[in-house]
Amino acid sequence: MDDSIETKLIIRHKAEEDEEEGDLNKRIWEESKKIWRVSLPSMISRVCAFGTIVITQSFIGHINEIDLAGYALVQTLTVRFVNGILLGMSSATETLCGQAFGAGQEHMMGIYLQRSWIVDLITLTILLPIFIFATHIFKFVGEEESISNSGGYISLWFIPFVYNYVFTLTIQMYLQAQLKNMIIAYLSASQFVIHITLSTLFVYKLNMGIPGAMVSLLMSSWFLVIGEFIYIFGGWCPDSWKGFTVAAFKDMLPMIKFSISSGIMLCLELWYYALLVLLAGYMADAEVAIAAFSICLNLNAWEFMVSLGFLGAACVRVANELGRGDAKAVKFSIEVLFATSFAIGVLFFVLCLVFGKKLAYLFTNDVRVVETVSDLSLLLSFSVLLNSIYPILSGVAIGAGMQATVAIVNLVCFYLIGIPLGALLGYVTSLEVKGIWIGMICGVLAQTVTLIYMIWSTDWDDQVSKASERLARFYLKSNNENPDQIANEY
Template sequence: MAGDDMEKGGLEPLKMQKLGYRSWEESKKMWSIAGPAILTSVLQFSIGFVTAAFVGRLGHVQLAAVSVVQTVVESFAYGILLGMGSALETLCGQAVGAGQMHMLGIYLQRSWIITGVTALVLTPIYVFTSHILKLFRQSNEISEVAGRYCIWVIPQLFAYALNFPMQKFFQSQSRVWVMAIISGAVLAFHILLNWALVTKLGYGLGGAALAGNISWWLVNLAQLVYLVAGYFPDAWTGFSLSVFQSLSAFIKLSLASAAMLCLELWYFSAVILLVGGLKNHTAIAIDAVSICMNLEVWALTIALGFNVAVSVRVSNELGAGHPKAAKFSVAVTAAASALVGVLFMAAVLIAKSDFPKLFTEKPEVIRETSKLGLLLAATILLNSIQPVLQGVAVGAGWQFSVAFVNIGCYYFIGLPLGGLLGFKFKLGVVGIWSGMLAGTLMQTVVLLWIMYRTNWEKEALQAEERIKTWGGPSESQEAS
């Protein structure tokens, strides 16, 4: 008996040592993707952040108008295009894990066709933005300015359509550092361009729009050069007419991906629209929420780096038939992202009276924004965990199921509760944001429960089948 106890006692440290080694190895793999992905995400988001900061000096109406465009109109289009491109994340990641590299270039070109057509369909929304905002009872002055600005930034819509599929293509192969370098160089140029056009030459909103258009297309141009320069000999073999085969199957997964992500992003847009319906101090209220949204989205871009990492790791491991490795990667990534979320939450709570000054000098806007500090901190913490869960869903191909979770939690709980608290109980912006936070909390709990109940062995088998089904007959035949 004593010998058995000693043997058990010896096994426990050995298990812990093995677990520590596995965690360290997985962390290295995760951070090799998450680090540059976080940097890329932050740098590309900062293009809009810099635009808002320069426009904020033009006046509170201009800031409110650009914020509405960024958080409502562009988020609407951004969500659809990014979602349509996210089908590539599932298929490319699992194809890489299965060693079927020849599929990736075909997938990329199919995704370009889908996102390009989608951008064309979305263009009228940009053209008629002012009329649409007025239908939602937004301020006439803000709607008019937002409508003009939105027409000027239509080129960015098509830049997104080209950019997102390329990002997924690079990420699935863990080629993320080049994207970070490109984004950093373009952001530096974007700051200089805004200073020259908006501040020095005094071109105002038109100058800000032009700077954004130029910067986003520079990102695309640099990434295209990298794509065709010979760094992907197995994955990119040039343009092919075979991309038009089996498009219907690809479109189905693209639509499911878009539905999942759009329901997420439109949730935040709907909050801005609710705030715009408040009768008193609308411009101030929109400015306050928009500043918080900018910071929240900035923090979210960091969490999206973990989203990319876990999506790539899960899709690669499931495609390779390693379900236990996929499950372990989820645990390691979620823990790392949550820790970063706690640090950001603490930073917001400490600086809740100071961070609004980054965007505005208006005392009334600073006061209104500071009141939302506690809710912003809680939202940032939740949104450090939730994107990881969404990344698992994309990596495993659960987009359709998660779309229904988002509908229930956001649109049947979060928004109605926010409207009730904000309008019926007259809590204003605080009430609307509290409802949004409740919906996000519910969605996070449901997704955690789904992860807990997942049969990862079954998911690995489904990944193998998905490569054949969604890839289409032409690729399957090539692989064989």
């Protein structure tokens, strides 16, 4: 009889374990669907959008080696500098929209979007002298005259281009917070095809050179912006877009402060790579060093666009669950995100090891540049692997509104560890460009370890309370109760 009871207990215990395992698998599946619903469109849009910049570099690289270095200097230093500021400041929109959607305050999302447009437009206009006086800036920091002149000319072409960031960055965050960013994926894929077509026509068929490459970049980038406007203003976001409103000008100071803390966080991360390119420009053969280093960085950044898809998913899922007040769901989502992203990172790591030595031929026929890129392929592979980890952690921080803390982490890890170590290894030893890259990896590794500890030790119940306080501080009445809503609704 005892044996029979014990057997029944074992069977019951096994059944309970199977039920728990089945329930866990179901939860993982449901969470994965939510993650991919945000991350896949974001990946497609970011890969395609950044791909237009990489494709432009490829076309310019087959025109002239000096112009390749000049374009690399502008794109990696100036454009990345400005993009870092705007992307960082726009992440405030991501936090606020995500938490508002989770809390059922959809009408506030359109107001947050308009506030971000105002802040970003003013910020970018203030930064325009960086493009206008690029030649003098490059010469002042010690770059070669021929590369500085080429970079200064190309920099002027980028002025109308960078204004698209004001809208594309913020709109993507606004749409993905409400799980409507598939339209961005469709538009970005179309943008990529249009860009390749126009580049081939203008550069190869019409022999327009640099102007042809840059005009195709401008046309394709603003195609995306116009498509986004049509989608929002056309009535496909009825709950979150109620038309332009003067309420967007209210509470601007808290919004600016939040945007600045967000901006500093991501700026310190993106400028880190830009400064490393600047260090490469002081090498003995600056033209080769800049071209090779920027090719590797652009390949790394292109793959990083996939990771940014998971960053967006991390932000949305964490922000949504914090807005709903569910701390346990936040922690579970982080675990699933981390496992998924790391698995994909391992795949790209292997691909870079296999094909890393042949990738440079996509951008140039210069044997010196190809050999330098080949030497960096192993380090590129490890950078790609790290790409699958720390963006998730940054996305969690953005979703929780912890940008200020991460900004301090980025400052210490990148600027007190990575850059000094890279400069030391690059100039004191014989490693040169390899040394700079090793320093970069060490800075990223330090940041990754610190963020893992920070996220692991976070009290998510406390973060739920903070999210509730933040939403209450920014909250305005809905349209039916708001007399400031103006008539021109779309």
